[in-house]
Amino acid sequence: xxxxxxxxxxxxxxxxxxxxxxxxxxxxxxxxxxxxxxxxxxxxxxxxxxxxxxxxxxxxxxxxxxxxxxxxxxxxxxxxxxxxxxxxxxxxxxxxxxxxxxxxxxxxxxxxxxxxx
Amino acid sequence: xxxxxxxxxxxxxxxxxxxxxxxxxxxxxxxxxxxxxxxxxxxxxxxxxxxxxxxxxxxxxxxxxxxxxxxxxxxxxxxxxxxxxxxxxxxxxxxxxxxxxxxxxxxxxxx
Numbered sequence: 767x768x769x770x771x772x773x774x775x776x777x778x779x780x781x782x783x784x785x786x787x788x789x790x791x792x793x794x795x796x797x798x799x800x801x802x803x804x805x806x807x808x809x810x811x812x813x814x815x816x817x818x819x820x821x822x823x824x825x826x827x828x829x830x831x832x833x834x835x836x837x838x839x840x841x842x843x844x845x846x847x848x849x850x851x852x853x854x855x856x857x858x859x860x861x862x863x864x865x866x867x868x869x870x871x872x873x874x875x876x877x878x879x880x881x882x883x
Numbered sequence: 884x885x886x887x888x889x890x891x892x893x894x895x896x897x898x899x900x901x902x903x904x905x906x907x908x909x910x911x912x913x914x915x916x917x918x919x920x921x922x923x924x925x926x927x928x929x930x931x932x933x934x935x936x937x938x939x940x941x942x943x944x945x946x947x948x949x950x951x952x953x954x955x956x957x958x959x960x961x962x963x964x965x966x967x968x969x970x971x972x973x974x975x976x977x978x979x980x981x982x983x984x985x986x987x988x989x990x991x992x993x994x
Binding site for chain 1: 888914915917925926927928929930934972974976977980981982983984985986987
């Protein structure tokens with residue numbers, strides 16, 4: 767069966783510090799991978815998605831970046847955190863068999879709560 | 884701006900009550916509508932994926948309907964139980980090729 771891991775679970779970082787959140791998926795090959803953020807009082811917002819190694823699409827201009835160095839590894843980074851980067855970050859994966867018809871279920875990891883002080 | 888709206892934002896019911904809430908989405912360029920349940924300290928869990936106008940899906944005491952022409956979906960819970968307490972998210976997949984989530988409806992079921 768497939769599982770998705772995220773770490774760390776919680777993180778408190780000062781403004782201006784770097785960030786690295788990691789997500790790994792087990793039990794599947796060539797998944798589509800996603801990073802979402804939920805800011806306080808808001809819905810899940812897609813930040814990045816990836817359909818393959820080294821292929822990253824950015825949805826929202828910001829000081830965050832993503833990388834996919836391996837098939838089942840997705841990393842969210844920042845060189846300098848802002849207060850507005852605080853939130854709950856979720857990684858998700860989906861199969862890539864149905865193309866872009868929107869029917870692939872996305873499976874979410876446990877999330878990372880980031881507080882920037 | 885493509886908005887997905889859910890109402891109400893929160894709901895408090897007694898055990899045994901039946902309840903329902905709404906997801907509104909753009910009616911044009913519709914591909915699919917997803918419902919997720921997100922319990923505290925857990926990951927969002929997929930409930931339904933719906934694609935056809937008039938579609939109805941059911942999973943135990945939870946069911947959902949879809950109206951793509953007017954752009955809404957209802958989620959129903961029959962005989963709510965405390966373990967149904969969670970935030971229920973809907974997400975719309977349109978021509979943009981990504982899921983756009985609503986803010987969720989937070990359901991609290993009291994014993």
